[in-house]
Amino acid sequence: xxxxxxxxxxLSRDKIxxxxxxxxxxxxxxxxxxxxxxxxxxxxxxxxYYHFKNKEQLFYGMIEEDFAQLNQIIDTVMASxxxxxxxLRTLFLRFIEYGLNNQNQYEFMFLMKGEGVDGLMQSPANxxxxxxxxxVFKLMDRPPAIYLIxxxxxxxxxxxxxxLGYAQSYSxxxxxxxxxxxxxxxxxGNEGSC
Amino acid sequence: xxxxxxxxxxLSRDKIxxxxxxxxxxxxxxxxxxxxxxxxxxxxxxxxYYHFKNKEQLFYGMIEEDFAQLNQIIDTVMASxxxxxxxLRTLFLRFIEYGLNNQNQYEFMFLMKGEGVDGLMQSPANxxxxxxxxxVFKLMDRPPAIYLIxxxxxxxxxxxxxxLGYAQSYSxxxxxxxxxxxxxxxxxGNEGSC
DNA sequence: CCCTTTATTAACCAATGGTCAATTAATAGT
DNA sequence: ACTATTAATTGACCATTGGTTAATAAAGGG
Numbered sequence: 001x002x003x004x005x006x007x008x009x010x011l012s013r014d015k016i017x018x019x020x021x022x023x024x025x026x027x028x029x030x031x032x033x034x035x036x037x038x039x040x041x042x043x044x045x046x047x048x049y050y051h052f053k054n055k056e057q058l059f060y061g062m063i064e065e066d067f068a069q070l071n072q073i074i075d076t077v078m079a080s081x082x083x084x085x086x087x088l089r090t091l092f093l094r095f096i097e098y099g100l101n102n103q104n105q106y107e108f109m110f111l112m113k114g115e116g117v118d119g120l121m122q123s124p125a126n127x128x129x130x131x132x133x134x135x136v137f138k139l140m141d142r143p144p145a146i147y148l149i150x151x152x153x154x155x156x157x158x159x160x161x162x163x164l165g166y167a168q169s170y171s172x173x174x175x176x177x178x179x180x181x182x183x184x185x186x187x188x189g190n191e192g193s194c
Numbered sequence: 195x196x197x198x199x200x201x202x203x204x205l206s207r208d209k210i211x212x213x214x215x216x217x218x219x220x221x222x223x224x225x226x227x228x229x230x231x232x233x234x235x236x237x238x239x240x241x242x243y244y245h246f247k248n249k250e251q252l253f254y255g256m257i258e259e260d261f262a263q264l265n266q267i268i269d270t271v272m273a274s275x276x277x278x279x280x281x282l283r284t285l286f287l288r289f290i291e292y293g294l295n296n297q298n299q300y301e302f303m304f305l306m307k308g309e310g311v312d313g314l315m316q317s318p319a320n321x322x323x324x325x326x327x328x329x330v331f332k333l334m335d336r337p338p339a340i341y342l343i344x345x346x347x348x349x350x351x352x353x354x355x356x357x358l359g360y361a362q363s364y365s366x367x368x369x370x371x372x373x374x375x376x377x378x379x380x381x382x383g384n385e386g387s388c
Numbered sequence: 389c390c391c392t393t394t395a396t397t398a399a400c401c402a403a404t405g406g407t408c409a410a411t412t413a414a415t416a417g418t
Numbered sequence: 419a420c421t422a423t424t425a426a427t428t429g430a431c432c433a434t435t436g437g438t439t440a441a442t443a444a445a446g447g448g
Binding site: 201227 | 434435436437438439441442443444445
Binding site: 002004005006010046049055 | 403404405406407410411412414
């Protein structure tokens with residue numbers, strides 16, 4: 001009612017994002033309206049536009065913090081004690097795992113084009129792919145053609161993007177993922193890993 | 195203005211679909227509103243709801259006629275005079291070609307979930323996959339494990355779904371497609387085709 | 389010529405994303 | 419302690435969207 005709340009009741013990027021994450025994870029980007037977020041927070045939807053320029057920026061602000069994750073996953077795999085061939089396999093599996101356990105983020109990173117979010121996600125996605133490609137490059141027995149890495153990535157991407165929405169989490173698709181990764185490794189032609 | 199037009203000026207499923215196809219192909223599903231279709235047709239948007247239950251049904255009615263295409267493509271490849279190994283390669287390339295030259299349809303068939311269209315497209319998509327899988331099965335030197343075919347499909351799917359929106363048509367991605375198909379064939383482990 | 393069916397309009401609805409002037413709490417300056 | 423400024427918030431507003439519906443006019447059959 002009153003135009004400004006007392007300190008303790010004030011909003012903050014953090015409060016908003018926490019609630020938004022909950023809702024987005026439950027219902028997906030499109031099914032969550034700015035008004036519904038505001039309602040859950042007990043404020044007017046106008047207030048959200050003080051903290052975030054628009055819905056996309058709010059969503060972006062929310063997954064921004066998770067962006068580093070994929071890169072970190074790659075780093076972790078690279079730093080592990082496994083053999084190179086095994087590392088490669090693990091890398092692929094972890095990629096799928098990441099995609100299916102962070103479906104919102106994945107969708108925005110690699111799947112959403114033509115909704116206005118376009119440009120935003122592009123650079124983090126490219127960054128992540130670059131890191132992925134370099135990791136694969138290092139883990140192969142012989143330096144592979146770049147298009148081979150690209151194909152491997154697209155194949156994993158196909159797997160993830162199909163299971164988005166069908167599988168609730170990675171665990172439900174684990175067996176299939178294992179098979180698919182074997183397939184991709186053979187496609188790469190890395191002798192040691194098949 | 196008048197509540198009903200003279201015969202010659204009346205709408206028809208066909209007139210609507212023709213205009214709708216033009217718009218959808220140009221701007222994509224979401225960016226085309228029922229009102230914009232009506233405006234282009236010079237009628238009120240209410241009239242559209244006399245001929246189609248809703249936007250989805252209108253879109254579905256539009257691509258329904260094109261659904262047989264993919265199946266037909268598969269048949270054509272199977273009936274060709276090429277060697278089995280070459281057929282397999284051609285099949286994969288034609289699949290990609292279909293996807294990138296019919297981006298709207300492809301998106302609806304294999305990518306759109308959670309927008310209400312869900313159930314509609316499911317069965318034609320499954321049918322097409324079934325046909326695809328059987329074709330691959332027949333063209334392999336040795337009967338492959340089913341999950342191998344599934345992996346091959348997902349890999350092609352990854353390729354197409356990535357290039358959706360980036361490539362205007364198949365021709366722009368042809369070289370990449372060629373490489374990717376080689377990759378997929380190696381993943382399948384069909385001796386004759388690599 | 390009337391009556392029924394068919395096609396169309398226009399006014400309406402509830403949601404949505406987004407903007408903005410007005411208002412109030414907090415805060416810094418004097 | 420008073421005041422001017424700034425930071426948040428509201429709520430009314432906008433255009434657009436998908437969708438519904440009562441009223442109405444043309445077509446067509448008896």
